[in-house]
Each structure stands twice: as structure tokens, then as C-alpha cells.
């Protein structure tokens with residue numbers, strides 16, 4: 292089974308090949324145009340996807356040493372994501388499937404983030420809980436099988452990646468700020484500052500309150516000392532990261548106890564965060580969990596995870612026809 296997979300939901304144009312469930316080549320073109328705007332500009336994203344998609348797919352095929360005529364199916368990200376961005380990948384995938392007369396497979400981007408765990412060893416055993424933390428989502432997912440998943444908790448407002456990025460922006464760091472906060476936090480004191488956490492019922496998250504909390508805190512401190520941010524940058528990053536990570540893990544622990552699951556995974560862009568990885572490993576020792584953390588390459592958006600999802604759907608012959616379109620608010 293040879294799957295060509297295409298990812299274009301946000302600001303990464305990516306293509307990958309999976310042969311019998313093994314990801315051979317994962318090509319990612321990250322769009323730098325957005326850096327000047329402090330966030331992803333949807334119109335620029337779709338234009339960049341249009342420019343990148345042909346060379347990226349070409350490189351993925353060549354790198355895997357596969358001719359397009361050998362392909363068994365084409366998989367693409369149907370959603371969730373930006374409409375204009377998704378449409379580029381969807382149109383390209385549809386045209387390719389039509390031209391080669393092979394099946395077309397739609398993939399849910401958030402399911403694919405979780406299925407990234409099946410690219411390399413060790414692989415989690417079912418059922419497991421996955422904390423999916425990215426730029427647009429914060430979810431606790433109960434994974435019963437490859438394609439059988441249930442969201443048991445999620446954010447009611449902002450995603451945690453958004454909170455990282457917005458905090459970074461307030462500190463005057465570039466975009467995307469998450470990785471920068473991570474780097475500076477490693478030299479800072481996580482206990483130095485405290486920020487108010489919003490208490491949420493059940494397994495729900497909320498990250499909009501802490502964003503406002505940080506904003507007011509910085510405003511007040513800057514009134515007293517205009518160099519407050521630059522003088523305390525590392526401690527600020529460490530304290531913000533510590534607060535966000537502990538909010539994430541508190542609900543994850545609650546979910547694990549509630550569902551009596553000891554296989555715990557994390558996925559999505561924020562799972563690259565070193566503070567989260569360290570704290571998760573510590574909690575795992577306490578709670579007797581087996582934790583699964585994907586390789587950095589498969590944390591943020593990539594087509595390798597789409598290829599993996601495509602492989603599982605191919606095995607179940609879950610194909611779609613040419614009437615399919617992108618679905619920006621796709622659920623699962």
C-alpha cells in the first residue's frame with residue numbers, strides 16, 4: 292500500500308509517502324511570510340500553498356523513490372483549518388486521484404496529530420488518552436482504536452498554543468512565540484511569578500483568563516519599571532510556561548483517573564515544549580503511567596501523520612468521491 296499524503300491546513304505545506312504503514316519521506320515547507328505580521332495571514336497562506344504544493348509533492352515522491360503511477364491512494368487533510376489553505380490541498384489531492392484513477396481519502400487533522408504516534412516505536416496500546424495541544428486546539432481524547440476516538444475534554448475558549456503565542460507577543464518576542472518562550476524558560480525561575488488560573492468544571496480548559504491576567508500584570512509592572520520585561524524575561528517565560536503546563540496536566544491526571552487509563556500520549560505543536568515533556572515524565576512516575584511523546588518532526592504540522600491516517604483508512608477501504616470539499620470546522 293503506497294499512500295501519498297498532503298497537509299495544508301495552516302501555514303505548513305507538506306507531503307509524505309507511506310509504504311505499508313511506514314512513513315518514508317516527510318517534506319515540510321514552512322511559510323516564513325507570516326513572521327512580519329505576528330500571526331498567520333489566511334490569504335497569504337493559501338497563496339504560499341499554491342506555490343509550494345507541486346515542488347513539495349515532487350520532492351516527497353523523488354525522495355521516497357516512488358513513481359506516481361505506483362501510488363495506491365491519495366490522502367489529504369480535509370479539516371479543521373483555514374478554508375483557503377485547506378482548499379489548495381483538497382483540490383490538488385482530488386485532481387491527482389482523478390488523473391491517476393486511484394482512491395481518495397479524507398483525513399481529520401486532529402485525528403492525524405494523534406496517529407503520529409504510530410509512525411515510530413514505541414507505540415501506545417489501546418485504550419489510551421491523548422492530550423492534543425496545538426495552535427488551534429486543546430483536547431483530551433480517549434483513543435479506543437486507530438480511527439475510533441472520543442473528545443472527553445477540551446478548551447472552551449483559546450487553545451494553549453494560542454496562549455503561548457499571545458504571551459510571547461506581549462513580551463515582545465517574535466511569531467510563533469511558543470518555541471521562544473520554551474527556550475528562554477529554560478534559564479528562568481518558574482516559581483518567580485504567579486498568574487491567576489481559571490478553574491473549570493470537569494475536564495474542560497480555559498486559557499483566555501490567564502491571557503488577560505498576564506496582560507494586566509505586565510501593564511502594572513511596566514508602570515513601576517519600564518524595563519521590567521527585559522530585566523525579567525527568563526523568569527517571566529518560565530513562570531508563564533509553568534502555569535500553562537500545570538493547567539494542562541491537572542486535567543490530564545483527572546481524566547486518567549476517571550477513565551482508568553495508564554497509557555498517556557501527547558500530540559500537536561505544543562507537545563514539542565520541553566517544560567511539558569519534563570513535567571509529564573515526572574507525573575508519569577508518580578501516577579505509574581506509560582507516556583508516549585512523538586519525535587519533534589511529528590509534533591507540529593506534517594504530512595507524515597496524514598499518511599499514517601491514510602494508511603489506516605485505506606485498510607478499511609474508507610474512500611471519498613470527487614464531490615468532497617474542505618471542512619474548516621471538521622469534528623470527529
Ligand code: ATP
Nearest residue numbers: 425426427428452467469470473560561563564592
Ligand atoms: P491545529 O493543529 O489546532 O490546527 P496548528 O496546526 O497551527 O493548529 P501546530 O502546528 O500543531 O498547530 O502547532 C503550532 C503551535 O505549537 C503554535 O502555537 C506554537 O507556538 C506551538 N509550539 C511549537 N513548539 C512549541 C514549544 N516548544 N513550546 C510551546 N509551544 C510550541
Ligand code: MG
Nearest residue numbers: 301302303592
Ligand atoms: Mg503551523
Ligand code: FE
Nearest residue numbers: 400425591592
Ligand atoms: Fe496541527
